[in-house]
Amino acid sequence: MMDDNMLQYAHANRVTDVPQPFAPDVPDRAEQLPPSLPRPRISHYAGPSQGFGEVSHHAENTLRRKTPNGTLNAGFEVSAQADSTYKSQQRPRDELYGRGSAPYAHGAQVRMTFSEHQLQRQRATQTVLNQMSTNAWSTLPSQYLPHSFPVMDSMLQQVPMQQYQSAQAYYNQSIPCGVQPSFHYVGPTASGGQGAGPYGPYWHDGTYVPYRAAAVRDPRHYPQPVNQWQYAPNGHHFLSSSCGWPSAGSRLDNAPQSLHPQGHEMMSGASYFTGPAKPMGGYALQVPYVLPPTTVHLPQGPGRLQSTRERSYTAKLEASSEPIVDYGSKSPNAVQREKAFAWALQQYRDLLAFIQHTKRQQQAMRHATGHPPVPHRPSFFPQPPRLSQTRSSFAVPQRRRKSTIHTDITARARRSSDPARSRDGLDSQGVKVCDDDLETPRAQTPAMRSPVQGDKSADGDIDYLRMSSPQSNEWHENRPRALRRSTGSYQISPQPRPHPQNNSPPSRATVALSFITELCQDSGWQWTEGMHLGGCLAYGLSDYKKAESWYLQVLDQDPEHLEALSNLAAALLALGRKPEAERHWVRVVKTAPSHFEAVEHLVGMLCHDHRSRDAIRVIEHVERSLRYSNKSDTPSVSDRRSECSVSNASRSPAISDVTDKISYDFEADGDASMSDWKDLVGASEPGFGSSGFAIPPSDNGRILALIHAKGNMLYSVGDNGGAAKAFEDAVLIAVGRHFTNVQGLVDHILRVVTARLYNTKPEQPARLSHDPLLLTPEQALSTAKACFPALGELPFLKYIPGGSTGMQRKAIISTTSNSLLSLAKIFQDGMSNSSRAVGVTPLQAGVRDILALYYLSLALQPSPSTANNVGILLAGVPQVARSAHMMQKVEVPGVVPGSGIALALQYYNYGLQLDQHHAHLYTNLGSLLKDIGQLDAAITMYERAVKCDGRFDIALANLANAVKDKGRISDAIGFYKRAVEVNPDFAEAVCGLANALNSVCGWQSRGGIADDGGRRDRWHVDRNGMLLDARQPGATSSGWIKCVVDIVEKQLVDGESWGRGVLQPAILEKMLLQVLILDGPLEDAIERQDSLRQVLMSWHDQKWEGARLTRLVERATRRISWHRYQDLHVRKQRRTSTSYDRPQLPANLSVPTAPTVLPFHTFTAPMSPKQIRLISQRNGLRISVCTLRAPWLPKEVYPPPLPPSPQLRVGYVSSDFNNHPLAHLMQSVFGVHSRKRVEAYCYATTASDNSIHRRQIQDEAPHFRDASGWTAERLVNQIVRDGIHILVNLNGYTRGARNEVFAARPAPIQMAFMGFAGTLGAEWCDYLLADETSIPPSTLRPWRRNVDVEDQLADDNNGGDDSSWVYGENIIYCRDTFFCCDHRQSAPDAKEPKVSWSEERARRWAMRRELFPSIPDDAVIFGNFNQLYKIEPTTFRTWLRILARVPNAILWLLRFPDLGESHLLNTARQWATPDVASRVIFTDVAPKHLHISRARVCDLVIDTPECNAHTTAADVLWSGTPLLTLPRYEYKMCSRMAASILKGALPKNAEGDQVAVELIATSEEDYEEKAVSLGKSLLYPPGSQGVGQGRLVELRHMLYEARWNSGLFDTKRWTSDLEDAYEEAWRRWVAGEGGDIWLSDIPRKES
Secondary structure, eight states: OOOTTOOOGGGGOOOTTSOOTTOOOOOBSOOOOOTTSOOOOOOOOBOOOSSTTOOOOOOBOOOEEEETTEEEEOOOOOOOOOOGGGGGGOOOOSOOOOTTOOOOOOTTOOOOOHHHHHHHHHHHHHHHHHTTTOOOOOOOSSOSSOOOOOOOBTTTBOOOOBOOOOTGGGTTOOOOOOOOOOOOOBOOSSOBSSSOOOOOSBOTTSOBOOOOOOOOOSGGGSOOOGGGOOOOTTSOOTTSOOSOOOOTTSOSOOSOGGGSOTTOOTTTTOOEEEEEOOOBTTBOOEEEEEOOSOOBBOOOOTTOOOOTTOOOOBBOOOOOSSOOOSSSTTSHHHHHHHHHHHHHHHHHHHHHHHHHHHHHHHHHHHHHTTOOOOOOOEEOOOOOOOOOSSSOTTSOOOOOOOOOOHHHHHHHHHHTTOGGGSSSSOOOOOOOEEOGGGGOOOOOOOOSOOTTTTOBOTTSSSBOOOOOHHHHHTOOTTOOOOOOOBTTBOOOOOOOOOOOSSSOHHHHHHHHHHHHHHHHHHTTSOOHHHHHHHHHHHHHTTOHHHHHHHHHHHHHHOTTOHHHHHHHHHHHHHTTOHHHHHHHHHHHHHHOTTOHHHHHHHHHHHHHTTOHHHHHHHHHHHHHHHBOOBTTTBOOGGGOOOSSOOOOSOOSSOOOOSSSOOSSOGGGGTTOSSOOGGGSTTTTSTTTTTTSBSSOGGGHHHHHHHHHHHHHHHHHTTOHHHHHHHHHHHHHHHTTTOSSSHHHHHHHHHHHHHHHHTTOOTTSOSSOOSSOOOOOHHHHTTHHHHHOTTTSSOGGGGGOOSOTTOHHHHHHHHHHHHHHHHHHHHHHHHHHOGGGGTTOOOOTTTHHHHHHHHHHHHHHSOOHHHHHHHHHHHHTOOOBOTTGGGTOSSOOTTOOTTBHHHHHHHHHHHHHHHOTTOHHHHHHHHHHHHHTTOHHHHHHHHHHHHHHOTTOHHHHHHHHHHHHHTTOHHHHHHHHHHHHHHOTTOHHHHHHHHHHHHHTTOOTTOBBOOGGGGTSOOEEEOTTSOEEETTSTTOOOBHHHHHHHHHHHHHHHHHTTTTTTOOOHHHHHHHHHHHSSSSSOGGGHHHHHHHHHHHHHHHTTSTTHHHHHHHHHHHHHHHHHHHHHIIIIISOOOOOGGGGBOOOOOTTOOOOOOOSSOGGGGGSSOOOHHHHHHHHHHHHHHHHHHHHTOTTSOSBOOOOOOOOSSSEEEEEEESOSSSSHHHHHHTTHHHHSOTTTEEEEEEEOSOOOOOHHHHHHHHHSSEEEEOTTOOHHHHHHHHHHTTOSEEEESOSSSTTOOHHHHHTOOSSEEEEOSSOSSOOOOTTOOEEEEOTTTSOGGGBOSOOOOOSHHHHHHOOTTOSSOOSOOBOSEEEEOSSOSOOOOHHHHSTTTTSOOOOHHHHHHHHHHHHHHHOTTSOTTOEEEEOOSOGGGOOHHHHHHHHHHHHHSTTEEEEEEOSSTHHHHHHHHHHHHHSOHHHHHTEEEEOOOOHHHHHHHGGGOSEEEOOSSSOOSHHHHHHHHTTOOEEBOOOOSSOGGGTHHHHHHHHHSOSSHHHHHHHHHHBOSSHHHHHHHHHHHHHHOBOOTTOTTOOBSHHHHHHHHHHHHTTTOSTTOHHHHHHHHHHHHHHHHHHHHHTOOSOEEGGGSOOOOO
16 A cells, blocks of 8 residues: 555654644655755654653663763764755854854755744744634645654654645645654653663654555546546535645646656646635635536436435536447546545545644644643554556446455555556555544444444534445345446436535535445445545544444455455544454454555554564564565575674564564464465566565565664663664665675775775775774765765665655665664663673674764764764774864864864764754763863853753753852752752762762751661761761661662672673683783693683673673783883893784673762762772773773783883873872972982873972973873873883872873883872772871782782682772882871971971961951860861761860861851751851861961861861871871771871870870760860960960970971972882882882881
8 A cells, every 4th residue: 555655654753642842843744845945953852751641751871971070971862863855965064162153054055943943833833823713724735834844863763754734745645544643852862871762663651653654556546637627616615626736837746756757747737726715724825726627417316315405516528539438437427436536535635634733723722821732642544445457446346255365365465555556656645643532432343234324424414325235235246337327427316415514624524425425325335445435534534433334344345355454443443442453453464464554553553552572573474474585686584694693682584582472373474474476466576575575666665664663662672682683684674685784784884985085995905994984074974875886875775766855765764874873872882881782792893883884874864863973982082083184174272183082073063063952962062072171161062952951961960060160069059950850860960969969068868878887877867957866776878878879889780790791702712812822831831721711711601700801901911011021121032023912802892881979979978898999990990991992002012111220210190280289299209209219200181380389390300291282192102102110190080180091001010199099999000009097908908919810810809799898909008107298398387487386376376366356265266177078967966066065166167168158057057056056167268378377276177087188187287286087987098098197297206106096086986075175175364375275285386396307298208218119119020029018118228
């Protein structure tokens, strides 16, 4: 029933029951629009839902973008896609970003933006609403509303081309069988990791919506030449054309001329005039009436009563050169019935269009009046009849016997959809309508009877004449119908029929049904096609029981009438008799699998019932049954098996799993249902079977769409492997089955595009580079032409008629582009999320191959979503294109022209040219701008994304991160809350909100963690802001802090399976060769190989497999570097060049995801030791895998440096060589180094701020390199050229870190200190610098050697359930504190003359009076100068208790940030008395030099136990102020730092030891008691002028005097100890020794 111009049903995949305020009215059909009509670019979508009418949150299958503030999902978007008509005109706009920047315009084409289109549609709708008082419904010329043409995008969304139907809207296809529901946007455009995925032609809840199309193949069903018709003089309009006829002189079809066979012109020779019509909805239109030259009389029939309302219609027969005959197709009766049939057919079509239009008006009215739209489901509208090609429709058929020959039935079905049987090769296309009568109460099947018996017309004013049973029994086989004859005319007695009350389609359809009834009566109820059309009209008028009777009457005449059987099923479904409908459709599908219409209906109904698996089996039955093998033409589909996956998931075509069997036994049919293809109609056509299925080329698009839809459904049920196979099969079909698998296609794309790009022959590149092929958008758009030069288009289109603009060809191109995008997206998801890679074997070269698929998809159909996904991939590609100078038109600071980042910017902007309201493009562009330091521009992009979609959770979270970086904490909290409100399970938003609230002490509903009996988190806060004790019986974890910890725990557990199953036998053997080539004697090689094989085999398919493999590769790399040094400088021997090859990660190992909570965030989160360790390890592994996959890494390991001569070359890499605490603490170190022992190289990765700190480091360091604009490759190569022996990481996991440099292993020894107070958990960090206070030995991993591969095998660094240890790195334990503080060299008062203690006491009192003039002299000042994020409820409660117990004390805090002040003051009022709350005082943050100076005003600084003061602790102790601290956690270095710093500031004697006992608490209670005791001991007698008494005064005096000699402030001492550590570490490395280093065991060397 479908011909070559029918759009594939997969275009109907939209969510109609999720009303969207931005959903425009769009065409039902992907029609060819005039060039002057704009095409809107669609960006809005409706996401998946748990139930009908409920919009759910975005699904995200995602790559995760790591930003300085966290790791966010990249926006994998698959929304509306660009019209392929314009693909040659798409150019990326030149501007990078900017407010109000217009898109790049090319040529004279007008491109309507989404907002412009939306505004146009709203205005049009408002016009309709303003004029709805007019009851008459009239027709519109060409269409009801202005054309709109949504673009189609990706596997998730193949947008049906929807339009109010008119005569020419069907391009000469005369029968619509349904009206499409309103267009809605199908999500998701971004992935949140919830497991939802691509949405194809099915509902957002997973159900499938097929494209409902139909065709009338007989050319007499097409609109006839109008010179045969005349406007009825009596006022009846049933012989006039109805809606949408063009004005005089215009063509009646707006399909391209190429759609019509040569020599055939539809409506040729037509003449028209236009007459007035009643306006409807404000449209004052001219309805054309057609003037025929003849008159037709319709007299009453014999034996029938005349009605006073009856009219006679007379028509003179048209002059003809042939004699007039009584019978046959040219007899007067036949001609008149032909005309009546064609007119009734038009009324049915108008009726369907009217139904759709009315529902749109109702929805628009509800929207205008503020009522929510009513969601609709589409119902099926029946297929109207076809006329046989082999006989006149007016020769009364004989009653046919039911045939048992399957091929005859199949041939009959094929004739119904064979374009070769049509005169012009065109057919009609049906549409769906949202129908509220779908749930009509079940009715019993009536007996066979006249379909009009006992029924009323739709208007209810005339009874139809009943047909008696005897009349029915008079039917005989071969009984011809006698046609009455009169001279020059013939008479047909019409049944008294109603005048149409108006010119509305329902009224005209009622008249048409009455007239068809008369003609059927005159035929003796043997005119099958007329009865079939009567059933369609009755169905359209919602008289489903009457429709059922009509179809049963047809089936009584012809039991094998498949169209009637299928339409009967539709009627039964409307009557609520779904099982019967299903049974009939199953019968049709099993009888004729090529009856695609029944297939589509059945699939749609199954998916509506959430039976996607059954729907998949139906599609697989069709595939099996139609599988075609012609060895001289096309290989059998069953012979082609993809290498894309090794899973046993559903393969297209393949049999589904045995489970969840449907009630019908499709599987039993086997492949033998159609064995003799020669009997099929169309088998002799050129291109028959070109799809791999036994169908003519006109149906190629439909089978392609079925397979594509199968992929969508498989994805929706979580079968990514099966979905990938289905999409792969769709792609292979479209490219002509010239490749055995998608990898072959990818290689072909890369080969031909590379040859074209570099002007070489395609056969020249013998070996494709694994580097991604970097193309600009302009270059990508020519991919299709390069790949298929013979045709310049898809090979699949070779046999498809219609020219380049034909609708079926465009639909095939769209489906192919979507399948490519879908397949690429599945591979891309698998790279970033191992759980989504199950059953999907990655492509050979990962990003390179995925990009190739995207390039071809983009070339076939330009899409903003494809551009978005390409941008995500390119943003992570570090290489630079060879033609870089041609690739970047706009200079962007910090962006290398031709780099992956530069091209990503181009693709994002190109996508925005296609759709200026694409929220995900704005979001990802903003993330990229933020990454390259353009924070203000990034905020602008995020704001635009939120403006496009106010409920886009990723954009909201990213915007929150960005404004938080600008210090707008309150705004950030608001955006985070909006994101969480939209998606409560969005981990990044939940954790971001928690961090933001914590930073300002917004603890309401914080809850807490009750694990470990409250040892980690003692005091919780409920929703009212009140305290709860976690030590009370029955206490449980709760609140948003529990949400954060739960999220992390789940992510960590999921991460244990990363890489599981990767170590296949072939990869295992390759790994053996890589890691055992050097170590051990040759005679032991076999034994060591067997031992290693056993270990690797034990790892296979176990937890931690990916982590263990990655660490093994890194350890082997490190070991090979050591052997290379030994060979060059110790053994003085040479090996083969391959001996130093860099070990490679398995190609199928994806990049691991990092937990949402970053390592730095664990400082203030109540995490367990294991959680803290694993968070760091996951981040380290992600950095390792990304770096080891970098294309710039050389084949061999980096050459080792020359031996020291005599000094070691030590490199310091940091982003903080500016006005930053690290520079304050270490600014003198690099110049203080002994040039005989260490030669310092500083690599600054940020640009200079021209501060005194930057200038000092730059001036004093022997070598200072500004690497702020360098790529990782350049920085690594420079380190190697500088011959660095030891490379120091001064960032760790802090903002600005360049950890990828360390992951590349450019130096033999790599260590970290000062930048990050915790474990890095990475193989690329060999040592941490610490002391026994900051890192107790009890927290170390038991295995400490860390030298060779055997250590890695024996080590359980990334496995096991031991939760007690944290640090896997070797530790260098310092003699004194590990903390470096340069205050003795650089503090403001260090360069002044030393003052006496009495002078210092007087200066301190004067500053106290200046800062706090209103407090009494005897007040005790407790203070804390940390950022407020370090305060948590347990600590603040303790502080309030201290104030309550020391009534003359105040607590001095900083507005750090401002918003925290109000929160803490409100909390103090809730938890304490007004008096206590009033003694919490805030001041502004002071500049660094004033901050150090005014710290002396405090009497006692009380530290934050959760995360100690670090630099601030050193500042306080330099001022002489005592510091009380609590190392709350043994396993958290950040909570033990202040104790280490304090010990370093104390004198190394018994007094110092005693002070340490007094100022370092052992518990929360001890902390409180020590503070109260010290506070109460302090007295300021009246008039003492600051001369106080008590223990605090003594401690202050001691600290003030000891600062000049303490180890903490002795930078030279600290540097000398560090040099000792360097030399010992180098000695051990050369000797092949491992383990921790205790400097106390090493004699001190004098510098």
